[in-house]
Amino acid sequence: MNLARASGVLLHPTSLPGRFGIGDLGNEAFAFVDWLAGAGQSLWQVLPLGPTGYGDSPYQCFSALAGNPLLISLERLAEDGLLTAGELSDTPAFPAERVDYGPVIWFKWERLTRAAERFRSHANGERQAEFETFCAHHAGWLDDFALFMAIKQHHGGAPWNTWSPELIARDPGALAQWREQMAGPVFLHKVVQFYFFRQWSAVKSYANSRGIQIIGDIPIYVAMDSADAWGNQHLFHFDSKGQPTVVAGVPPDYFSPTGQLWGNPLYRWDKMAETGFAWWIQRFRMAYAQADILRVDHFRGFYDYWEVPAGETTAINGRWLLGPGAPLFRAVRDALGPVRIIAEDLGMFTLESRAGVDALRAEFGFPGMKVLQFAFGGGLDDPFLPHNYTSPDWVAYTGTHDNDTTRGWWEATSTERERDSARRYLGCDGSDIAWDLIRLVWASVAQTAIAPAQDLLNLGHEARMNTPSVSGPPNWCWRMLPGALSGDLAARLRGLTEVYGRLPRGK
Numbered sequence: 001m002n003l004a005r006a007s008g009v010l011l012h013p014t015s016l017p018g019r020f021g022i023g024d025l026g027n028e029a030f031a032f033v034d035w036l037a038g039a040g041q042s043l044w045q046v047l048p049l050g051p052t053g054y055g056d057s058p059y060q061c062f063s064a065l066a067g068n069p070l071l072i073s074l075e076r077l078a079e080d081g082l083l084t085a086g087e088l089s090d091t092p093a094f095p096a097e098r099v100d101y102g103p104v105i106w107f108k109w110e111r112l113t114r115a116a117e118r119f120r121s122h123a124n125g126e127r128q129a130e131f132e133t134f135c136a137h138h139a140g141w142l143d144d145f146a147l148f149m150a151i152k153q154h155h156g157g158a159p160w161n162t163w164s165p166e167l168i169a170r171d172p173g174a175l176a177q178w179r180e181q182m183a184g185p186v187f188l189h190k191v192v193q194f195y196f197f198r199q200w201s202a203v204k205s206y207a208n209s210r211g212i213q214i215i216g217d218i219p220i221y222v223a224m225d226s227a228d229a230w231g232n233q234h235l236f237h238f239d240s241k242g243q244p245t246v247v248a249g250v251p252p253d254y255f256s257p258t259g260q261l262w263g264n265p266l267y268r269w270d271k272m273a274e275t276g277f278a279w280w281i282q283r284f285r286m287a288y289a290q291a292d293i294l295r296v297d298h299f300r301g302f303y304d305y306w307e308v309p310a311g312e313t314t315a316i317n318g319r320w321l322l323g324p325g326a327p328l329f330r331a332v333r334d335a336l337g338p339v340r341i342i343a344e345d346l347g348m349f350t351l352e353s354r355a356g357v358d359a360l361r362a363e364f365g366f367p368g369m370k371v372l373q374f375a376f377g378g379g380l381d382d383p384f385l386p387h388n389y390t391s392p393d394w395v396a397y398t399g400t401h402d403n404d405t406t407r408g409w410w411e412a413t414s415t416e417r418e419r420d421s422a423r424r425y426l427g428c429d430g431s432d433i434a435w436d437l438i439r440l441v442w443a444s445v446a447q448t449a450i451a452p453a454q455d456l457l458n459l460g461h462e463a464r465m466n467t468p469s470v471s472g473p474p475n476w477c478w479r480m481l482p483g484a485l486s487g488d489l490a491a492r493l494r495g496l497t498e499v500y501g502r503l504p505r506g507k
Contacts (some may be wrong), residue, residue: 001261003393007442007502008043009036010401012058012465014099017482021094021104026073026200030206035485037210040494042249042504044207045215045450047401049200049290051149051280051442053223053470060223060296062149062262065141067196070104074111076199081122082115098477116140116191134194135414140282141227142190148227150185151178159225161242169243170231200290206282208292211504215450217341218283218293220298221248229265235272235279237267246307249315250298253348257467259306259315268306269324277324277331284332284339292340295395299343299366302328303356320353329364341366342395342448346374370396370446372437373409376421385425386444396446398437398455401465405454406434408461434458435492443498456493457484 016023016032023029036044051068058068058472077083092107094100123131135142148160166174179186204214222228224244229236235243248264272279296302301323308318308492321468331340343361345368361368375384382388386396398406404413410433414422419430428436434455441449454463457480466475497503 004504005447005502006042006504007449007451007497008041008045008212009039009453009456010045010397010450011480012047012401012476013049014136014476015453015465015479017096017480017484019091019094020074021092021107022070022101023479024071024073025196025203029073029203032485033203033207033210033212035490036207036212038487038494039490039506040497040503040507042211042213042502043215043293043448043450044212046217046291048217048219051115052476053225056099057466057471058217058476059219061226062152062223063145063227064219064222064283065138065228066193067200067290069112069196070108071200072108072112072192072195073199074108074115077111077115077195080127080294086455087111087114089296096479098474098479099359101473101477104236112192113188115195116188120187120318130198131191132196133199135149135190138193141286142193144231145193145227146186146189147175147179147182148230149189150182153185154182154434160230161224165208165241170233197289204290211507213292214290215293215295216287217295217297218287220296220301221262221266224263224265232279235268237268244310247310247312248301248305249308249318250306250347251315251318258469260316260469261308261312261315266305273324273327277328280328281332281335286338288336288339291341292352294340295342295344296366297344298347299345299368300347300349300353300357303360304353321504322465325356326360326363330362333364339364343368345369346371358409365393365396367393367447369400370394370444371400371403371413372397372441373399373403373406376418376425377415386440388444389445392445392447394444394446395448395450396441397449398434398441398446398451401452402468404464405459406437407455407458408464410434412461432447432458437494442496442502449500453480453485455479456489 011032013025013029014023018024018028018030046082047068048058048061050058050063051066052058053060053062074083074088078085078088094104116421151163151167153158157197161168207214233242244265246266248266249259249261251259292374303323303325304320305323306318307321308315343366345357345361370384370389372384375382399409403409410419410430423430426436426440438451438455441451463478465478
């Protein structure tokens with residue numbers, strides 16, 4: 001990836017503070033960028049930014065290309081004349097420390113609907129022209145997504161493969177009829193997407209202007225109930241009624257003894273290849289419009305992937321199949337030029353698959369990931385221990401969004417053997433374990449070092465972002481309290497960043 005030695009913070013925008021029940025792309029996002037710059041950081045890593053569906057997971061979105069309406073700043077809409085002060089003053093007393101998704105979704109969608117209606121009747125000529133340009137530029141995915149969401153809402157949120165047969169099959173006559181019938185809701189969803197991308201673009205531009213690059217996240221799979229699956233059924237393993245015949249997951253590993261049954265539809269890679277991987281090229285193009293670097297989730301699935309028959313209740317009964325491999329990334333590179341990717345290459349591997357994934361990374365220069373919380377359960381040859389990093393070609397983390405916080409891991413998840421190993425390796429007593437691990441990651445040879453904001457704040461298990469194989473709250477709910485990222489904390493992180501040679505030039 002050819003990054004200079006660098007460091008940054010993992011924080012999803014939903015976790016930002018603010019009075020509307022969920023972090024958004026308003027003042028607090030810009031303040032976080034300022035904090036990162038003051039702390040000497042050059043990277044802000046986020047989770048997928050798509051519209052979340054069941055379980056509120058950013059890895060199960062209604063579209064792989066659209067943005068999450070819940071991230072839209074209502075205050076920015078008010079500045080644009082689309083909401084009144086009164087419509088913001090009656091905001092409920094949402095919890096400050098977590099997202100209560102049900103009430104937040106109702107509240108924000110009610111305001112977004114008002115804003116879209118006001119846009120229809122009052123937007124000035126310049127903004128209208130900007131909107132029309134956006135719709136034309138993104139018509140390839142936006143038209144289908146807006147129609148999908150409108151029909152889905154009309155059906156009370158029911159998944160697309162339970163709709164009428166003509167809609168499941170995307171009969172042209174039926175689609176034309178529904179486009180006419182749903183013209184109002186379709187317009188609403190297009191306006192909402194316009195404002196999401198407008199606001200995110202402003203945040204990203206500001207971050208870049210302050211020397212901060214955005215690390216985005218692109219899940220390998222799309223949600224079953226998504227516009228992607230509905231609109232591209234020939235690219236997935238579906239039967240004639242839109243039902244998946246096989247689904248995605250991973251076999252038992254250190255996250256789960258029964259594996260992880262994700263349930264996402266699996267790609268027909270042969271059909272993808274016949275189109276020159278056009279769908280993937282579009283997906284990467286959109287992702288790079290939102291981020292400077294992409295973490296590709298479950299990267300090993302491009303080499304080989306776990307196929308589970310539909311209807312299984314766990315991921316145990318599956319089989320390994322070869323993925324698309326290098327031809328996919330060659331096609332993306334040919335279309336987009338050199339791409340900057342972090343390969344999430346964690347998991348249990350056979351020697352053959354490990355070699356295959358490493359060779360795929362090496363061909364394209366994609367760094368893999370090292371997670372320090374995994375380092376202390378084995379021996380001195382454990383590949384997650386920093387002295388075993390064979391080159392700088394890694395992105396090292398204290399933990400990821402799928403791990404407990406470092407303090408939570410230390411207090412509730414780790415074994416005594418792990419704690420003893422960590423104390424001896426770090427030369428510490430564990431009383432400040434989160435910052436002990438941050439220091440070790442920052443000191444490592446890895447070219448990039450990342451810590452979740454929860455570790456900077458020394459928070460415990462209550463601040464964990466996600467527990468794999470578990471859906472619903474408290475997953476994806478954690479929020480940072482106002483003022484938590486103080487000037488003193490910035491100075492402490494900046495000091496480590498300078499000592500270990502990760503401070504950007506000119507800072």
